[in-house]
Each structure stands twice: as structure tokens, then as C-alpha cells.
Amino acid sequence: GAGVSQSPSNKVTEKGKDVELRCDPISGHTALYWYRQSLGQGLEFLIYFQGNSAPDKSGLPSDRFSAERTGGSVSTLTIQRTQQEDSAVYLCASSLALGLELPPEQYFGPGTRLTVT
Amino acid sequence: GENVEQHPSTLSVQEGDSAVIKCTYSDSASNYFPWYKQELGKRPQLIIDIRSNVGEKKDQRIAVTLNKTAKHFSLHITETQPEDSAVYFCAARNSGYSTLTFGKGTMLLVSP
Numbered sequence: 001g002a003g004v005s006q007s008p009s010n011k012v013t014e015k016g017k018d019v020e021l022r023c024d025p026i027s028g029h030t031a032l033y034w035y036r037q038s039l040g041q042g043l044e045f046l047i048y049f050q051g052n053s054a055p056d057k058s059g060l061p062s063d064r065f066s067a068e069r070t071g072g073s074v075s076t077l078t079i080q081r082t083q084q085e086d087s088a089v090y091l092c093a094s095s096l097a098l099g100l101e102l103p104p105e106q107y108f109g110p111g112t113r114l115t116v117t
Numbered sequence: 118g119e120n121v122e123q124h125p126s127t128l129s130v131q132e133g134d135s136a137v138i139k140c141t142y143s144d145s146a147s148n149y150f151p152w153y154k155q156e157l158g159k160r161p162q163l164i165i166d167i168r169s170n171v172g173e174k175k176d177q178r179i180a181v182t183l184n185k186t187a188k189h190f191s192l193h194i195t196e197t198q199p200e201d202s203a204v205y206f207c208a209a210r211n212s213g214y215s216t217l218t219f220g221k222g223t224m225l226l227v228s229p
Contacts, residue, residue: 033216043161045216048216105163111160
């Protein structure tokens with residue numbers, strides 16, 4: 001079946017501009033995660049959505065970052081007034097609902113490579 | 118919050134050798150430890166995981182060991198092959214939280 005998809009695959013933007021990154025999770029997955037992967041760094045957690053619960057925003061690095069998830073499916077990560085240090089690959093992942101006995105596997109999308117010039 | 122340290126950052130081995138990657142975690146309440154493999158330009162994919170009620174788990178050439186007392190876990194790859202070359206990430210999850218905390222990754226290079 002279809003996996004997690006993200007768009008665009010690459011985005012080059014000028015410093016100060018706003019960008020929107022999109023994530024389409026696997027159908028039926030109620031949990032959705034955004035991560036940031038900078039060069040030579042690990043996966044930095046940004047935000048987590050689970051069903052209709054309030055999102056866990058504890059990983060967002062600044063108030064320039066926000067995300068929403070409409071209808072419990074597609075999610076958009078928005079970065080306002082982009083800075084050069086925002087350049088990274090932004091990865092989205094989805095999983096089945098938590099609360100099950102087995103921790104659900106997170107399935108990753110291909111990522112969006114953001115370059116801020 | 119949880120802190121995961123991963124070593125080494127790079128590892129070069131000859132084909133056929135074994136490779137070991139080690140991670141430590143800080144939160145004693147963490148109970149789930151997955152390992153992800155990320156090939157160049159591709160997305161991370163789960164290769165093996167272990168829960169805190171198990172000390173070791175094997176799947177063909179890969180194995181993971183967990184020492185809860187010392188709060189460390191390791192990935193072992195035997196008979197390495199060039200296609201094992203990738204970045205490997207360890208992660209830990211606290212049962213009370215929803216998210217994974219990842220290590221910074223290990224770039225494994227297997228030379229033919």
C-alpha cells in the first residue's frame with residue numbers, strides 16, 4: 001500500500017519567507033510526527049499529533065514553527081520568517097494509535113529538504 | 118527529558134567483519150528501544166527493536182542487546198556486507214510519553 005508521502009521533496013527559499021511543508025500519513029494511522037534532520041545530526045523531534053488530542057508541541061524550536069493536522073489526516077508544518085539555520089531535511093512519520101500493547105512502528109516519509117538562502 | 122547518546126559517529130569495517138554500535142539513555146523509565154537504518158538519500162526504516170523485558174533479540178545477521186541496569190543498548194551486525202552501509206539511529210521511548218528520542222546516528226561504511 002501507499003506509504004507516507006511528503007511534498008515538496010525540495011524547497012529553496014529566501015531568508016525571511018514563509019514555507020509550508022506537507023505530510024500525507026498512511027491511511028488509518030492516527031499518530032503523526034514531525035522531525036528535523038540537520039547535516040550530521042540525529043532526528044530532532046518537533047511535534048506529535050494523536051487523533052483529536054491536543055498536539056505535543058514540546059519540540060518546536062521557536063514560535064516561528066507551527067503545524068496543524070486537518071481532519072486527522074494530512075498535516076502541514078509551517079515555518080514563518082525562515083532563517084538559514086532552518087535549513088534541514090524535515091521528516092514526517094506516522095504510526096498506529098498509541099496505547100496498544102506493542103509500541104507502534106513509525107513509518108517515515110521521504111522528507112522535504114529545505115534550503116534557506 | 119530523555120537523552121540518548123550514540124557511539125561511534127562513524128564506523129568503517131571490512132566486508133565480513135562484525136560491527137557494533139552502542140547507545141546509552143538517561144531515563145530509567147524508558148522501555149522501548151528501536152533501531153533505524155537510513156540509506157543515503159532515503160527515509161529511515163525500522164530494522165529491529167527491543168523492549169525492556171527482554172535482554173537480547175536477534176534477526177538473522179542483526180541483534181540488539183539491552184542492559185537496563187547500565188542503561189545501554191547495542192546493535193550488533195555480523196558478517197557485514199556492502200549493502201549494510203548506511204546511517205544507523207538508535208532511539209528510546211518512555212512508556213509515559215508518545216515520542217522517540219533519537220541518537221545522533223552512526224555512519225557505517227562496509228568496504229568490499
